[in-house]
Amino acid sequence: MLMKGNEAIAHAAIRCGCDGYFGYPITPQSEVMETLMELEPWNTTGMVVLQAESEVASINMVYGAAGCGKKVMTSSSSPGVSLMQEGISYMAGAELPGVIVNVMRGGPGLGTIQPSQADYFQAVKGGGHGDYKMPTLAPASVQEMADLTVLAFDLAFKYLTPTMLLADGIIGQMMEKVVLPPYQPRLTEDEIRAKYPWATLGKPHGKKPNHITSLELLSEDMENLNKRLQARYRTLEKEEVRFEEIACEDADYVFVAFGISARVCQKAVEIARSEGIKAGLLRPITLYPFPVEKIKELSNRVKGFTVIELSAGQMVEDVRLAVNGKVPVEFYGRMGGVVPSPNEAFNALKEKLIQ
Amino acid sequence: MNNMNITDIVNPANLVYKKNSVLNDLPMHYCPGCSHGVVHKLLGDIIEELNIQEQTIGVAPVGCAVFAYKYLDIDWQQAAHGRAPALATAIKRLLPDRYVFTYQGDGDLAAIGTAETLHACNRGENIVIIYINNGIYGMTGGQMAPTTLLGMKSTTSPKGRMYERDGNPLDMPKLLAELDGVCYVTRQAVHTVGAVKKCRRAIKKAFEYSALNKGTSIVEVVSTCNSGWKMTPDFANRWMVENMFSKYPLGDIKDTIQA
Numbered sequence: 001m002l003m004k005g006n007e008a009i010a011h012a013a014i015r016c017g018c019d020g021y022f023g024y025p026i027t028p029q030s031e032v033m034e035t036l037m038e039l040e041p042w043n044t045t046g047m048v049v050l051q052a053e054s055e056v057a058s059i060n061m062v063y064g065a066a067g068c069g070k071k072v073m074t075s076s077s078s079p080g081v082s083l084m085q086e087g088i089s090y091m092a093g094a095e096l097p098g099v100i101v102n103v104m105r106g107g108p109g110l111g112t113i114q115p116s117q118a119d120y121f122q123a124v125k126g127g128g129h130g131d132y133k134m135p136t137l138a139p140a141s142v143q144e145m146a147d148l149t150v151l152a153f154d155l156a157f158k159y160l161t162p163t164m165l166l167a168d169g170i171i172g173q174m175m176e177k178v179v180l181p182p183y184q185p186r187l188t189e190d191e192i193r194a195k196y197p198w199a200t201l202g203k204p205h206g207k208k209p210n211h212i213t214s215l216e217l218l219s220e221d222m223e224n225l226n227k228r229l230q231a232r233y234r235t236l237e238k239e240e241v242r243f244e245e246i247a248c249e250d251a252d253y254v255f256v257a258f259g260i261s262a263r264v265c266q267k268a269v270e271i272a273r274s275e276g277i278k279a280g281l282l283r284p285i286t287l288y289p290f291p292v293e294k295i296k297e298l299s300n301r302v303k304g305f306t307v308i309e310l311s312a313g314q315m316v317e318d319v320r321l322a323v324n325g326k327v328p329v330e331f332y333g334r335m336g337g338v339v340p341s342p343n344e345a346f347n348a349l350k351e352k353l354i355q
Numbered sequence: 356m357n358n359m360n361i362t363d364i365v366n367p368a369n370l371v372y373k374k375n376s377v378l379n380d381l382p383m384h385y386c387p388g389c390s391h392g393v394v395h396k397l398l399g400d401i402i403e404e405l406n407i408q409e410q411t412i413g414v415a416p417v418g419c420a421v422f423a424y425k426y427l428d429i430d431w432q433q434a435a436h437g438r439a440p441a442l443a444t445a446i447k448r449l450l451p452d453r454y455v456f457t458y459q460g461d462g463d464l465a466a467i468g469t470a471e472t473l474h475a476c477n478r479g480e481n482i483v484i485i486y487i488n489n490g491i492y493g494m495t496g497g498q499m500a501p502t503t504l505l506g507m508k509s510t511t512s513p514k515g516r517m518y519e520r521d522g523n524p525l526d527m528p529k530l531l532a533e534l535d536g537v538c539y540v541t542r543q544a545v546h547t548v549g550a551v552k553k554c555r556r557a558i559k560k561a562f563e564y565s566a567l568n569k570g571t572s573i574v575e576v577v578s579t580c581n582s583g584w585k586m587t588p589d590f591a592n593r594w595m596v597e598n599m600f601s602k603y604p605l606g607d608i609k610d611t612i613q614a
Binding site for chain 1: 410434
């Protein structure tokens with residue numbers, strides 16, 4: 001099927017057995033809720049779709065439904081996701097699964113409606129208060145908008161954590177061919193009770209009540225919660241790193257880019273190769289956990305990295321931490337909604353690394 | 356009489372009062388004289404009487420009642436400050452045959468959570484909102500709330516609330532009663548035996564109404580915060596009657612089901 005990235009998210013959500021979507025309109029991602037309202041999944045799978053009064057309400061509806069063990073999501077774009085940070089932190093603290101889609105646009109402030117990747121820090125460094133991390137997936141195609149929506153739910157429930165799909169305005173708006181995931185039935189209430197005994201579905205007779213909360217009065221208890229979260233993050237970092245390598249086997253120079261920037265760099269690799277420069281591309285699919293080991297390994301055999309982002313340079317900091325000074329790490333980015341061309345990316349590599 | 360032993364006294368024949376089984380035995384953290392404990396007990400009474408302990412999910416606020424989940428043995432979620440109606444909306448939408456209620460204070464409902472409260476009511480969510488209005492932020496130590504009376508002293512209005520600076524006290528239930536999505540709004544108190552009985556009936560009605568799918572039910576309980584008001588419990592009750600009730604008069608504000 002041919003469709004927009006935002007539409008693919010809606011289709012994938014219904015197909016993977018999502019129980020509910022709560023959202024608030026914002027460009028460039030409004031098609032997610034529009035598509036859901038058009039598809040009327042409440043008549044087929046029973047999925048609830050509700051337009052909330054704000055992003056603050058949306059994320060708290062996700063919290064409430066997730067607390068019942070339900071598979072629920074919201075979607076927004078940069079300014080709206082800023083409003084959700086409180087709720088995301090509460091979900092992390094209450095160990096609640098849920099998917100948040102951010103189809104990023106240029107900022108800061110109201111910014112632009114054009115694509116951006118400037119919310120990288122907010123997503124991977126813990127945008128809300130407190131010590132928490134959030135698995136963050138970066139789709140680079142309409143196909144991945146569908147596939148990673150399914151994966152995001154899987155990770156959210158496996159690690160009991162809010163999980164972000166971090167896309168950008170282009171991936172959200174562009175149309176590509178997509179093979180939609182197969183239908184999975186929504187879990188029944190009995191299945192939820194068996195799989196997620198913590199869910200607040202109503203206290204069964206003779207059982208202790210369930211409490212969903214992120215509050216501890218004693219600092220020692222709060223530290224223990226934090227230790228549990230940190231242990232979970234270490235497992236995530238060990239088990240869930242995902243990336244794609246393009247032409248890295250013999251590469252002298254490697255682009256590191258995610259999302260739409262990776263698509264630009266894919267073309268830049270072709271340009272470089274046609275000029276006899278052995279370039280490659282490392283595309284992180286998980287931004288958290290970040291492919292640190294892979295970059296370390298590459299830094300032992302390449303002459304340098306060029307990081308391309310639609311920002312002033314955010315992921316480049318994580319690349320530099322992984323490379324740890326072994327080889328040069330250069331950066332080129334455009335801001336405010338401007339997308340660099342493959343030639344700009346190639347020139348950045350040539351001028352900053354080679355000449 | 357000297358031969359009387361404990362079983363002569365603790366004997367079903369002598370039972371005049373029994374605590375409901377939903378309220379557990381954990382000592383409450385509320386200050387002596389606080390209204391929260393009485394309202395908790397009433398909730399336990401109603402949940403037991405309607406036999407809905409297994410079908411009820413409560414949403415606790417941020418404020419003094421943040422630990423409400425510790426005292427009533429039902430499933431609970433604890434919300435971010437003001438967001439309880441958003442949580443309750445999603446819970447009720449996904450579990451429509453459950454009884455879902457929020458328990459919110461006046462800072463939670465009438466200040467930071469105004470939008471979530473108003474829109475849940477405007478959508479006519481079939482939930483119960485228990486609204487404890489004591490005119491002050493109790494947990495944080497007695498700051499001015501949107502409901503603080505004009506001239507009433509608080510730590511952030513040490514010389515009393517001034518209209519010119521702080522605006523007027525906000526009567527949210529009156530505002531919410533204007534919405535078509537709301538089926539029942541009542542204002543109660545728990546300072547006398549008679550008031551407690553009336554409040555109990557109101558809470559029961561609200562829970563029964565929420566099962567009819569006719570919209571949102573709101574029970575405001577005008578309450579004391581003797582610690583925050585810096586009064587003795589008895590004096591706080593009298594002060595409430597003399598001052599709070601003129602701004603927040605008791606009684607039903609709206610009932611579309613009985614009407």
